[in-house]
Structure formats: structure tokens, C-alpha cells
Amino acid sequence: MGTPANTLLLFGVTGDLSRRMLLPSLFNLDADGLLPEGLRIFGTARQPIGDEGLRETARAALEPIIAERGLDRAILDRFVGRLSYVAADASDPQSFGALGDAIRDRASGGIAIFLSTAPSLFEQTIAGLELAGLAGPETRLALEKPLGQDLASSQEINDAVARVFPEDRTFRIDHYLGKETVQNLIALRFGNVLFEPLWNAQGIDHVQITVSETVGLEGRTGYFDGMGSLRDMVQNHMLQLLALVAMEAPTEFAANAVRDEKVKVLRSLRPIDASLVAKETVVGQYVEGAVGGKPVPGYADELGAPSETETFVAIKAHVDNWRWHGVPFYLRTGKRLPTRKSEIVIQFRAVPHSIFAGRSAALQPNRLIISIQPDENISLTMMAKQPGLDRGGIRLREVPLDIRSLNAFADVRKRIAYERLWIDLIEGLPTLFVRRDEVEAQWQWIDAIREGWAVNGMAPKPYAAGTWGPAAAIALTERDGVSWHD
Template sequence: MTEFAADRLLLFGATGDLSRRKLLPSLCALDADGLLPEKLRIIGTARTEMDDAGFRDMARKALEEHLPAERRGGMAGFLNRLHYQPLDASTLEGFEDLAEKVGSIGEGSDTGVAIFLSTAPSLFGPTIEGLRHAGLAGENVRMCLEKPLGDDLESSRAINDAVADAFPEERIFRIDHYLGKETVQNLLALRFANILFEPIWNATYIDHVQITVAETVGLEGRVDFYDGAGALRDMVQNHMLQLLSLVAMEPPTGFGPTAIRDEKVKVLRALRPVKAGETVTGQYRAGAIGGQAVPGYDEELGRDSDTETFVAIKAHVDNWRWKGVPFYLRTGKRLPERVTEILVQFRCVPHSIFEGAGGPSPVATHPNHLLIGIQPEENITLALMAKVPGLDENGVSLREVPLEIAMPDAFVGQYRRIAYERLLLDLIKGDQTLFVRRDEVEAQWHWIDAIRAEWKAGNMTPRTYTAGSWGPSAAIGLIERDGVSWHE
């Protein structure tokens, strides 16, 4: 953790979609809750020509559209924090004016500047060079990077090298907004604040783990980016591997950035290379979502493409705790519902004492499972077996009963926060715990690049699936070969 609290936040890409939908609403909500430093100034920059008043007007419209009214308390005060400086980051010209707008860095003081860089990857290098040229890369400046950080290991290393040339690792904050979600953080509390789970959180008691990230949307204006990335690089490389590492990590020595990230990277390095037959890819065709007809990927794109919009993977973590336990990953666009969840499936009881206790009808027992819902609903459900109440002359009847913790019900009065709120606040304070370290990113890319090489060697092309379905039928076969079904 760095030793200064930022009193200025510099937002690159401040007029873009991410800024309008997530960053500005998150910052306004933090301000309404009294969580932002009193003297924090927020300076936006982008190519768009506008002044402070124009930026504040744009921000006001974004807040009215994307932030609930009850979370906009004191919006006028928040808007007064905002300033703007136009900049073409591809050239050094203009960075001096930006530095003047930001003001003196104050080397060695207890305040400084936090920079949030949300630009095209091609601009990372020129932007870093411009910041250094203008004196905005000193010891009282920290840098936050929004994905995508490259499209393979080589390009990721090039970006990281460029950033590391101006900022040491302890001042680099690589963001994965899934780590800002309450339920993702609650996974750490569930595992390491309760004695109940850790003794059975291993291959002896867990049969398999499923991680699903399903989207109902299609391209949504991300045509060029998505067609160049696909589901594997857009979702698996970052969000899904972060979820997997939190599920599989060993207990860290403490709740701090070094301890937690050390354990996550061990998991990522223990991922077994995926073999032929352990992945399925798909691409959606025209269908219906929620009763509404939607076009196919090729129609939305306007041309043929072999980019996958769906991927299912059977992964293994080859270490003592998880040897032999499959991790089934599944993500895709134009699926029946929007849901992100983790299912931990426990093994069956070794011996059922209830066999024959139901008279002529056998008494069925089902293995317990833990379902962690991340979005759209944040909840935790533990499925247990229980006796059906009442007297039955034919014997005992059992039924699966859910024990559910719905976050809004468990914490009355707490509203759901935008994931970026937690992360922006930690960036301002200088806490790297929920950010991704360079060796994590490179371990993720190493595994992903091997999958893509396997696809290329096997001339693997996406299978088609109808929009509104759960992907290609081969994805069902991938998991059912092991006697398992996807949780739906």
C-alpha cells in the first residue's frame, strides 16, 4: 500500500461510455455518502473539446440517467469537484496544459494524484510517455489501468513494460471490476471467516465447481473490439479466472494485497493446460430473448466471422487441494438469462442410512451444493437434505431444502453499490488488495494463449447455437460425459 492519499483524480477517457455509465455515477455516490476526501478534485480529459462547464453538464446528464435519484444527494457539490482539459493523448502536445490543470504534484508530501486510464490499448504507451514528459509520473502519482491489457501474453507484456518504465508495481492498479462486487468479496469472508467450510473445501469433499457468466445482450456497440477478442479473451481471461482463483486459493496470511495476490497467482500457475476435447466454442444465430426476436452474430456484425461468442471449458487446478476436481467454466452472449454464479457441488454422503427407510419407495438423497449468486441477484444458497414434516406410515421422506442468504434481506438498509465504487475508493486511498498484479495477468494470458493455440492446431471453429438457448449442445455433452449437468 502506497503512503499518500490522492487529492486529485485524473480520468482519461472521461467522455466515454465507461465514464458516463460507471465512473462518474460511482464517484457521485461515494460523495453523497461522505466517502470522498473533502478536497478531492476530479479532472477529466479526452479528445472532445469542452470546458469545465461543458463537462459538468455532460456529467449531470449521465448521473440523471445512470444513478438512482436517492443516491444523488448533494449532486451540485459533486459537480463542483469536476474540471476538464481536452487532450489528444497520441501526441506530446497538450500534456503540459494537462499538468497545469492538475497542479503541483508535491513530491514527498502526503497527497498526490491518482490516474484512471481508460483508453484504447494503442494509446497506453503514448499516454505514459506524455505523462512522464509533463512531470505527471512522480512518486506521488499512482496509475490505474482499465482492460483490455493486450490480446495475448506478448502484447500484455509490452503494455506492462511501457507502464513499468514510468511506474513501479506498487503504484500500478490493474482493474477487474468483478473484484469490486460485494458477493465476490463475500466469497473471501465465506471461506476465511467461517470454520464451517474450510475443512471441507478440497477434493475429498467437493465433486466439482461450475462458474457461469451468461449474458442476454449481443454486441451492444462493441463490434470492432468484441470481434477481435471473442468470449475467451473478453470474459475468461480476466473475470472468470479471477473468480476461479478466489474459489481455489489457499488461505492467505492476512487481508492485504501481497498475501491475497500471492495465493491467487499460485492457483493460476497450477492450471493444467487444456487438452483437445476439453473446450467447446459457439456463435449465436437468430433467435429470441425474453420473447423478442434478435439477430444472429453474423447479421449484427454485417459479415461472416469465426469469433466465438460462447465458450465452455473443463479446467483443472493441479495441486494438493484440488487434484482431480474439475472446474467447469461457461460464458456466452445471447443466452436465456443474465446471470453470474458459482456452484460448489459437494460429494454424496459415503453411506445413506435412509435406504429402505421409505417403505416400498426408496429415499433419495442429493449431494449438498453451495450456490453463490453474483449478478443480477447477490445471494448465497446452501442446499441441504431435510426430513419432510409429518407422519408417514410408509417411512421417512427427505427433501432438499435451501438455506438462503439474500444480501438485501441480510443487511437491511444497505443498497447495492456499483462495483467501481469500491475500486475507485481503494485507488484514491492506495489499497491494491482488490486489484490485479502483473504476474497474475501474465499467468492468465499464458493459460489462455495455450487454449487458443490448441484451437488453431485443431482447426476448431465455433458451433452455431440459437439465441435464447444455453449454447451449443456440445457444451452439454462436455459436462454430461462426467455424469454432471449444468446448473440452470
């Protein structure tokens, strides 16, 4: 465990992510008494808005939370009293002098820096921090994704960071790892004797991971069209979820122990090269259709130009080790799909023989559904006796056993994922942050798929907005006798 920081420095404090997630997360922590009493928060961006400008921005962003939680306004006053603003241009290291003057004397108490800026500015920003005397041994640096567009650019970014900040002071963010249900997956697997004996190829038939969105570009035109769904979603969020599902038990819940096991999984992913990519991946791009009963334009219409960028991808992946030999992992993500959800489905194998033949509907294999968003829930489907008397004897039907957060933990407020990550950054706990070798193993696997697409000339297949992607995505699982959990 590191030494708690007494100073936060937030780059990009006037940006959308800051207003929607970062400041609200910090405020919630403060309202619950979870921030260190002497913690000061310094925000920076190009605009010369001053302390009062930042505090007004924060108040506007936090008013809805005050109303929703019924909090005393004195709590808001206390929080904004922590805030100070110092203007700096992230692209100009020479402009960091004022930041150094404002914060340098606090460095011995620990500084946590959050870069909510374009990765292209990371190198200049780090140079500016170094010039300002803010990159010493008591400073830790958090990096918001994306970290590159491929393995080579990711290595370039990581090299620039490592020149000043060693790995133990570098915190790479994947906000999915801050979500309660994702952390609960670790608790479910390694805190219960029930699942682990079956958590392997003998007990599990296949795994599905779906991250679906109903939205289109939503103002992210420049970023998304340069990335596509494979790099935007699969490379980080979905491969992290896969690693948590598939990893071996770590020796302890500690940073290196957990991340060592995730890296082993990522390095065990079977490469999908040019000879396999047409069979084991599907790419699509939405055309006009209807989502939620409302007509929406196609991707090219939203973009205003033709594009070969994929807005949908489905993949059949394999983890080539003893535990998972022969178990397919089906990954699916896309925009303008029928519903918004992120979920993991663990499909267990069927019982070897049914003693209830003729007395019930066909026995359904047990299925564990881990819902991450929009609702956090864990559901296990079981076969149970249908209530009532019947001359035929016992009749069965499938029933769910739910661990719904609203029921099991009704006294606990649902938190923003960044709240957990803020606490761990302040305390210097890197377990839920991503290590460099994880990022690079993910990129290596993704780059092979993209190269295979290029070699095979695979263009995105059209699918109507409001549907579950191209028909080929259904065929990807159906030829194995599997249906997507829609």
C-alpha cells in the same frame, strides 16, 4: 497502506464507461461522505468542452441517481463543484502541457490516474504524463482492461507502463473484484470454520463457473470480433473467480498475500494443449433465434460479415495441486444465452451412505451457489426433514438456506463495483487489483487453448440464440455424470 490521493485524473471522461459507471460511482461515494473532503476530480478527453461542459455531462448522468435515492440537489452541486476539465489528446504527448499546468502543484498531495482509453494509447499517454511532470512518486496509475490480446502484447503493455510506473503504483482493474459477492467469497471461505475443512478434493465433487449474457454485440463490434469470448471473459473475469475459489488461505488480507495465492492457482492450471483442446473445450457462435421471447439475428448478421470469432466457450479445467486433485472446474460463458447471470456453483460430494433409503427421494449432495449478478445471493442447499407426520417415519427433501443481500443486509445500499475500486485506488490499497504476474499467467493458459484451436482447425459450432450453447457443451459435463446448473 498508501497515502490518500487528493487529485483524481480521469482519461476518457466523456466516454460511455465514464457516464454509466465511473462518474456515478464517484458521486455515490461523495453522497455517502466517503471521498476525501479536498479531493478534486479532473477529467480529460480530446473535445474542448471546458469545465461547464463536463459538469453538464455529469449532471445528465447523475440525475437518475438523485431521483432514485431521493437526494438533495445540493449534494449534486457539491459533487460537480469538484469537477474540472482539461482537454488533451491521449495519442499526442505534446498536448499534455495544460494538464501539467492544472495539476502539477497538487502532485505532492497524491494523484490517482484512471486510464479509460484504448490500450494502444497507454504508451503515448504515459509519455505525456511524464513530460507534464505527472508521473512522480506520489502518482498511481489505474488501467482499464483489456491489457493485450495475448501474452506477448500484454507484456509489451506492461513493459511500457513499468518504464515509468513501478508495480506498487500500478493498479490493473478487473471490475468483478469490486463486486460485493466476489469479496464475500473470501469472507465465506476464510471467516467461517464450516467450509474450509471441506473445501478440497475430499469434500467437493466439482465446481461450475458461468457468466452468461443475453445481449449480442451491443455496439462493441470492433472490439469483440477481435477478441471473442475466451479472451473477453475467460482470460480475466472467470480465471479471477476460479483463483479465488481455489486459492489457499493467505497469511492476511493484504495485497501481496492474497495475490501470491491467486498466482499459485493460475500457475497450477493444467495446460490444455493441442492434444486435449478438442476434448476439454467447446466453442460456439450464435445463429438467429429468440431471447426473452423476441427474435434476434445471428452473430454474422449483426456483424454484417462471416466470422470465425467464438461467442460461446465452455472449458473443463483442472488445478493440478494436492487440494484440487481430480476435481474438474467447468467454465462456461457466452452471448445470446437464455438468461443473464454470473454464478459459482460448488458441488459437494454425496454422503457415503444413506440411512434414509426408501423413505425419501434420493439424497441430493449439498450445493453452494454464489450468485454475483444480476442478483447477489449466496444459497446453500441442504437435505431437511419434510414437515408433517408420516407412518413411514422421516422423509427428506432439499431446501435452500439463503443469505440474500436484500434480507440479511437490507439496510445497506447495493453498490456499483467501481465504488469499492475507486476507494481503494484513492487510498492506495491494491488488494482487489490484478498484479502483472497474474495477468501473464492467465494469458499463458489462454494462449495455449487458442493455439490448440488453430492446430486442430476448431471452428465455432452454431447454436440458436436463446439456448445454452452447442450440444457439445452439454456433453462436456454429461460424460462425467454432471449437469450444468441452468
